[in-house]
Amino acid sequence: MGMAEIPETSVEGADARASASMNAPEADAWFAREVLPLEAALMQFLQHNWRNKSDVADLRQDVYVQVYEAALRQIPDKPKQFVFATARNLLVDRVRREQIVPIEAVADLDALDVAMDEPPPDRQVAARDELRHLQAALDRLTPRCREAVVLGRIEGLSGVQIAERMGIGQATVSKHLTDGLAALANMIHGEIPQGRVKP
Amino acid sequence: MSGADVKTPIVGNSKDIDRQAAAWLQRQQFWNWTGEDQAEFSAWLDQATAHRIAFVRVSDAWKRTHRLTVLRDYLHAQAVAKADLRLWPGLMKVVAALIAIAALGTGAVIYLSAPREEIIATAIGGHRVVTLHDGSTIELSTDTVVRISQTNEARTVKLDKGEAYFQVKHSATRLFTVAAGNRQLTDLGTKFVVRRDPDRLDVSVVEGRVLFDAKQNAHRQITLLNAGDELVATESAVTQLKRSPLELSNTLAWRRGVLVFKNMPLVDAIAEFNRYHSEKLIVLDSATGRLTIGGTFETGNIRAFTEVAQDVLGLRAATRGNEIVLSR
Numbered sequence: 001m002g003m004a005e006i007p008e009t010s011v012e013g014a015d016a017r018a019s020a021s022m023n024a025p026e027a028d029a030w031f032a033r034e035v036l037p038l039e040a041a042l043m044q045f046l047q048h049n050w051r052n053k054s055d056v057a058d059l060r061q062d063v064y065v066q067v068y069e070a071a072l073r074q075i076p077d078k079p080k081q082f083v084f085a086t087a088r089n090l091l092v093d094r095v096r097r098e099q100i101v102p103i104e105a106v107a108d109l110d111a112l113d114v115a116m117d118e119p120p121p122d123r124q125v126a127a128r129d130e131l132r133h134l135q136a137a138l139d140r141l142t143p144r145c146r147e148a149v150v151l152g153r154i155e156g157l158s159g160v161q162i163a164e165r166m167g168i169g170q171a172t173v174s175k176h177l178t179d180g181l182a183a184l185a186n187m188i189h190g191e192i193p194q195g196r197v198k199p
Numbered sequence: 200m201s202g203a204d205v206k207t208p209i210v211g212n213s214k215d216i217d218r219q220a221a222a223w224l225q226r227q228q229f230w231n232w233t234g235e236d237q238a239e240f241s242a243w244l245d246q247a248t249a250h251r252i253a254f255v256r257v258s259d260a261w262k263r264t265h266r267l268t269v270l271r272d273y274l275h276a277q278a279v280a281k282a283d284l285r286l287w288p289g290l291m292k293v294v295a296a297l298i299a300i301a302a303l304g305t306g307a308v309i310y311l312s313a314p315r316e317e318i319i320a321t322a323i324g325g326h327r328v329v330t331l332h333d334g335s336t337i338e339l340s341t342d343t344v345v346r347i348s349q350t351n352e353a354r355t356v357k358l359d360k361g362e363a364y365f366q367v368k369h370s371a372t373r374l375f376t377v378a379a380g381n382r383q384l385t386d387l388g389t390k391f392v393v394r395r396d397p398d399r400l401d402v403s404v405v406e407g408r409v410l411f412d413a414k415q416n417a418h419r420q421i422t423l424l425n426a427g428d429e430l431v432a433t434e435s436a437v438t439q440l441k442r443s444p445l446e447l448s449n450t451l452a453w454r455r456g457v458l459v460f461k462n463m464p465l466v467d468a469i470a471e472f473n474r475y476h477s478e479k480l481i482v483l484d485s486a487t488g489r490l491t492i493g494g495t496f497e498t499g500n501i502r503a504f505t506e507v508a509q510d511v512l513g514l515r516a517a518t519r520g521n522e523i524v525l526s527r
Contacts, residue, residue: 031252060213130263149264156342161359173229180221181224185257185260
């Protein structure tokens, strides 16, 4: 398989010129600005390269944790390369360390190398496309969930007022809002908008 | 990132963590948020990097949905069309379509939850003026919800929350009243501003007179307010103050898109400023909160305010998720 030749230090090489470290609030802002826009591409990458699709959300989380913790120590100066190198190493690492995962779990290690030369495009969309994307995401929530989110976000009502307006209990409103926010986060970050994607 | 660097093993619970983060965010945004909640939340946030990332991630998505407020008119028109189609098929289809077109064309927000009741709302940072059939105007400040019903006998505005400035075309036969919970204001030929916060109601009369009527438990209090009068009603007390024209003008500065602070404790100035932003300024210690600040600030410019706090008061500002923390 030639896995032994995969250089462990490729990522360190990529951020060799990085200088400063960050505190947590700075890292939060850096992460939102540099890493979250890559999520749709990262999810595609993970889905293409890992057989078990139900692992993908967890893999994404692991990539994020590693990237974030590394960034706290040293800000990577090429965030995109760093994120995808981390993802690739994580996949390789899982194949190597977990005996239960068959080698074929990684669809094509050579393809991983190719992918590294040219990371997939990140999510750069025009404002109009973003609005369309948001609206499409909202439309895909379940009706009650969407109603609660619309009343909260667009009408600006409080939880108590949403409960009154919808004629349901506050705990149910809370559940609808939680479901809605979690689903919106996945759709907003993790999916490629229908509009044009900048190469 | 070599294998040896992996600190957090694969835990396989990203869905749970993402859901917990969403649950925290909605608690913060929509429900009464106490000091205990904050402590519990901070502990959760510090428990694992995955928690912190999940919260940053869901908060960022939430921030983006702010753009959706521009869809308000469109969604409302849809709601109107749907409600009307359900009730009166046929002829009403045409009427609903006309209403929908009118709502889109003028930017007015029309949402019929009961016959003849219109709900008008602004988002955080929003500002809009509504003109009634009789020429009276209602100017809504940030994060405000009013319900308007107009009949031949009366004009009633329910202020569910927020702040609104009323310029009323007075009519003795068709009274104009503003209701805020169990309190009611009746116009006697006036311009006045009403602000409803969760724990208090604040009324200032700019011109003419207003009748304040509070029904609390069994007893009822009626007060006549004249130009320059400000009335503050809380659960426990009703206080009346005299305001100079300059003070009134500062109270209404939001109509010009600014906030005017005069030697105001930072913590109070921030509370005012935060009403206009989903991004919140906070101070963590009371000594910093007691510093005073003055000046005129654009309601929409959180950066300018933060810069003044840094330059004039010598504070440090750090962004933390949805918050800007000011400290010494």
